[in-house]
Amino acid sequence: MSSSGPVIIAGAGQAGFQVASSLRDEGFAGDVLLIGEEPEFPYQRPPLSKAALEANHNGASVFLRPPKFFEEKKIGLQAGKKVVSIDRAGGSVTTCSGERIPYQHLVLATGTRNRTLDIPGSKTRGVFYLRTIADARGFGEQLERAKRLVIIGAGFIGMEVAATARKRSIDTTVLDIAPRPMARAITAATANFFHNFHSSLGTKIRLGVEVSEIVVENGAAAGVLLQTGERVDADLILVGIGVIANSELASEAGLAVQNGILVDEYLKTEDQNISAVGDCAAFPVRSLGNIRIESVQNATDQARCVAARLAGRVDCYTNVPWFWSDQSTIKLQIVGLVSGHDDVLVAGSPDEACFSAFCFRNGSLVGIESVNRPADHMAGRRLLRHGIPISQDQVEDFKFDVKALEAYARTAALEACP
């Protein structure tokens, strides 16, 4: 480790904040400096597409901690400053204001940015994205008076916003080129449930359609044109078509990047003095290669792992990923990595909006998607964390008995880890 300077964290989002905060929890006494491009204090993004958009939103803060927390914990915070380059040989970063700051260790927590829609009319007033507080404020204001909302992209953010918009009786259409909502992330079984559920709320879901143009009238977006020539009217458009990792800082400094900043099992880049965590980091997972996960759990758990290492405790990152999404009355919880599964067993009842999809690969449980069945989810976290085997036959047996599965997971976990 280079000897002088603070631990610098580039990016003051969920992961960056957690690195700083956990360093203090771990008893790290050195200087800690959090540098973030956004002008706000660190905040959470999940409410931006959920509670923060609701009409009766009670104004609960999205900020992770109050300003005085940073003073009390002696965490330096430079908000509204972007790190623009890294001098690895000299061990320093330069910010947009031209300041050069030496570091002892650098943690990259730069997150992702929205993939933008690049079609005629897409830069028009009335076309929104949702990633930052500023985005949510702008979009939220428009939602107050919107009559017809078109959402381009049926991913988590698009579907969460659709649910909120329907609560406010806004005419809502979701368009996607994919064959199912949230198709990249969830199984067909669960996606089909959500398709029906959103339809029952009155959301129009149009799949397998491509948007070719934003219709502009009087300088503002007035609808979208589909490839087929069909026009869908709108007075408000939200684009949610995925994100791109902010990895330029790393690649310009000569670090390996491949759909994210490549790190090893300790979340270290190939430079001993630089780590990467959260949405921007591509970390190794057995049998899947290096992957990037976009979730709060991944951001905070990776942050804690790096903070522990910097404080002298060394452990590789092996946490089981989990994720949630709130859509109207439905709570979706996902544990594990279901990509590449070859078998799905559904327990419970999709008709009653209460079920779990257990996903297997080569006979092993790789993940569970739970809809309003939190007990399955929590049992799954235990099973996967402790590597407790469970066969498809056993899941069949537990299919209608959540408590039995929970008890099995609990007992086996105690045996695995007394």
Next chain:
Amino acid sequence: MPSIILIHDDGTRETLDVAVGTTIMHAVVAAGKDGIVGECGGSAMCATCHVYIDRDQEQAKSLPDVSAVEDAMLDSATAERRETSRLSCQLRVTEAFEGLEVRLPERQL
């Protein structure tokens, strides 16, 4: 503004004024107090806002019942689940909370 009393695991007590309508989780986090993490932001998804609330106290009579989701999540809280366990993100403060004692567990993670 009703005040609630936070009792930390080491026995220290402090009073926290909370605006009506705020959840106990949000109030504690927004005040920068240790003891509650609130990782999921109040969605009853993480169980890192676990607290103990003694039902015998008068103020506890106005608490909402434990929902099925809260129940399942409490089973997986890091600190021991007790009769008195609640998820503080599911408890929205009303005037009737004045003086409510909220005990924080030893660990949330």
